[in-house]
Amino acid sequence: MLTTTTKVLEPGELDDALAVLDRDPVANAFVAARVQVAGLDPWRLGGEMWGWYENGRLESLCYAGANLVPVCATPDAVRAFAERARRQGRRCSSIVGPAAPTAELWSLLEPAWGPAREVRAHQPLMVTTEPAAEVAPDPYVRRIRKDEMDLIMPACVAMFTEEVGISPLAGDGGLLYQARVAELVGAGRSFARVENGKVVFKAEIGAATLRACQIQGVWVAPEYRGKGLSETGMAAVLRYALADVAPIVSLYVNDFNTAARAAYRRVGFEEVGAFMSVLF
Numbered sequence: 001m002l003t004t005t006t007k008v009l010e011p012g013e014l015d016d017a018l019a020v021l022d023r024d025p026v027a028n029a030f031v032a033a034r035v036q037v038a039g040l041d042p043w044r045l046g047g048e049m050w051g052w053y054e055n056g057r058l059e060s061l062c063y064a065g066a067n068l069v070p071v072c073a074t075p076d077a078v079r080a081f082a083e084r085a086r087r088q089g090r091r092c093s094s095i096v097g098p099a100a101p102t103a104e105l106w107s108l109l110e111p112a113w114g115p116a117r118e119v120r121a122h123q124p125l126m127v128t129t130e131p132a133a134e135v136a137p138d139p140y141v142r143r144i145r146k147d148e149m150d151l152i153m154p155a156c157v158a159m160f161t162e163e164v165g166i167s168p169l170a171g172d173g174g175l176l177y178q179a180r181v182a183e184l185v186g187a188g189r190s191f192a193r194v195e196n197g198k199v200v201f202k203a204e205i206g207a208a209t210l211r212a213c214q215i216q217g218v219w220v221a222p223e224y225r226g227k228g229l230s231e232t233g234m235a236a237v238l239r240y241a242l243a244d245v246a247p248i249v250s251l252y253v254n255d256f257n258t259a260a261r262a263a264y265r266r267v268g269f270e271e272v273g274a275f276m277s278v279l280f
Helices: 011-021 029-038 075-088 099-113 146-164 175-186 229-244 258-267
Strands: 004-008 048-054 057-064 067-071 094-098 118-128 141-143 190-195 198-208 213-220 249-252 270-279
Touching (some): 004 075, 011 029, 011 048, 011 057, 029 057, 029 198, 029 213, 048 075, 057 075, 067 075, 067 099, 094 099, 099 118, 099 270, 118 258, 141 229, 146 175, 146 198, 146 213, 190 229, 213 229, 229 249, 229 258, 258 270
Parallel strands (some): 067 094
Antiparallel strands (some): 004 048, 048 057, 094 270, 141 190, 190 198
């Protein structure tokens, strides 16, 4: 007889959680990176890790923090996670993860949590293990130094506002967002091309584990668009990522951004799946 249960994972279950996350190191990079740094203590992790168990064995996870993220979630697990989330009430600013379980999770939560501000139902997940030879890396793309926060922050705010539709400075005045940018700069994972004291291209290596990492925050200053900076800049960041961070590099992109998808393919990425994001 099959017995199932759902509960918040304890710190002592770290190895079991990592084993689940390791089943798909690319799709799970965001959550895996947080868990590897913070463990499962909710205060350090910035949220709870819910577990779905079958006959006492941990089969699926759901990170419940600023984002709600299903991990290796079976249909039964999704239903259990949705019930727990519904009882708790919405505390997240988005639901994001592999498209199929995220869509099912949202369908169960929408009656209680809807409407969403925006639903991005199909965001191609792209991966590469080596850069394309056809695109030369931009030699002027470099790591941002810790003393250059004032230089990079305006570009980060512009990118976030353009991508998400709201300013990251709302609410707490941008303290959390600035801390996250500073964390990436301090880790050597923030990159930019700077001309005349202004960032004209930027990108970050956001989530990073030993097995995979994820590029995020790709942005070109509006007056520099259409000049190929996104391709040569991404080629440069990709070179850094493969040399210094992980053997597999991924990103996900909005399906309607056909120019970006084409640029990433030229740099060496290929589409291997899809994510979905629900923004509140």
